[in-house]
């Protein structure tokens with residue numbers, strides 16, 4: 001296609017919402033995501049395309065991807081760069097170059113385009129910014145090579161590219177009618193600085209030095225989604241580094257005013273320069289409100305893109321019984337009408353597909369008649385992947401006296417997360433100790449494809465984070481779309497989706513406040529084992545109709561709500577604001 005046409009077509013899409021995210025996960029062979037944040041971004045964009053919304057998204061092009069995980073025999077993680085070729089999937093927009101100043105360097109950036117196609121012909125363009133251009137020096141060329149791979153300097157440089165470069169890209173593409181900039185996590189917060197500079201008034205216009213920076217106008221356009229319930233999870237930069245990289249761009253005293261006096265805190269910057277801030281579940285909203293006193297924080301609970309996370313077997317069922325469900329995910333509530341045998345046999349074939357994959361990869365042969373528990377997420381201490389194994393004797397006793405179990409696990413540890421890597425080794429050694437009784441499989445390289453296979457192929461989805469550190473979590477929503485009930489700590493989305501013995505089961509009590517509940521390990525483990533003994537295992541083996549009823553209710557109560565259709569609707573109704581200046585109240589006559 002002639003590239004000139006592309007530029008006109010992009011402009012003609014006339015996007016109104018510009019979504020900025022450090023990572024976006026659209027498909028497994030586009031390795032520009034690490035986990036939940038990126039998958040959420042990808043699912044959001046897919047839903048926008050399904051509903052033909054005027055949306056556009058900006059992220060970076062990571063030529064080395066996140067990383068490919070290999071596990072040695074003792075569970076030691078080895079990281080390898082992902083090999084992929086951007087030209088296979090993306091269109092290089094070679095008529096456009098934007099430049100950002102990073103310290104003394106002018107860094108040239110080239111956008112690559114991927115167009116997300118919705119279920120009814122809607123399209124959302126996604127731009128990937130790439131610094132690997134011949135006009136840049138060798139160091140600058142590497143700036144966008146890896147996602148979350150570098151040091152503070154690299155991270156800040158990437159955030160300059162995303163926020164400032166991203167905004168300049170939209171201008172270069174003549175996309176001029178953005179009503180809201182959506183900052184998906186603080187990483188994108190530097191775009192507010194570019195807006196501040198754009199809307200800066202001349203002193204002659206105001207004669208008041210306090211009025212020069214028109215931050216009110218910036219705030220009207222920006223909305224911010226925060227994802228992290230721990231202070232350490234928020235990006236902060238020493239002002240020495242900031243001075244070095246951004247000192248020529250904006251006066252540091254302006255930064256200090258909006259981003260904090262001691263270090264550049266991107267969350268603070270985003271909070272101060274956004275009209276709305278939202279957390280990603282109701283529980284996370286309460287935690288965030290305590291973390292950031294003085295800010296009005298709303299909640300929009302995350303969702304998943306239903307059509308992407310429903311396995312083929314259930315897609316076929318939904319197409320037959322709930323036509324239209326791909327666009328209108330609310331139709332999934334009528335899963336209540338799908339007969340028992342159909343639900344169970346669709347699940348058993350998804351289970352068999354997972355077991356075939358496991359057999360191919362590991363030579364382990366799992367038994368499709370045995371209750372199979374799944375657990376897959378980033379290997380990091382607060383996710384407590386080893387809680388289930390905290391009392392191996394009890395686990396042994398349970399399988400001998402109540403009924404057999406099989407376990408399927410997966411998850412990458414961040415390359416710098418040593419305690420996370422140790423967790424994987426610990427699971428490997430437990431696997432040896434229990435091998436005569438319980439088959440435990442740890443699959444390598446958890447990615448979107450494996451995520452879909454595991455969430456749909458196990459019988460029960462386990463989640464054991466330390467309260468209240470799971471902002472939302474989304475893999476349990478994927479499980480629900482495949483009729484797989486959740487068995488989880490009451491945190492994040494599960495507090496909203498949980499109906500005991502109806503959609504799944506809780507582990508432990510509700511969170512009591514924002515404090516990390518360190519003492520809960522033993523109590524939670526005990527509750528986990530008790531629920532397995534009293535409710536879960538007996539129902540699975542001795543009360544099949546009730547088990548299938550719970551599977552069905554997971555779809556009709558959980559999947560019909562925890563999807564990106566409902567989520568985007570909430571963003572459009574409660575967060576985005578299309579004409580904030582005209583919001584005046586009508587005076588009632590009697591006043």
Ligand SMILES: *Cc1c(COP(=O)(O)O)cnc(C)c1O
Pocket residue numbers: 034035036037039376377378446447448451452472473474475476478
């Ligand atoms: C869905 C998904 C996640 C996020 O799941 P959580 O429940 O938030 O841990 C992470 N990684 C991959 C590959 C996924 O598909």
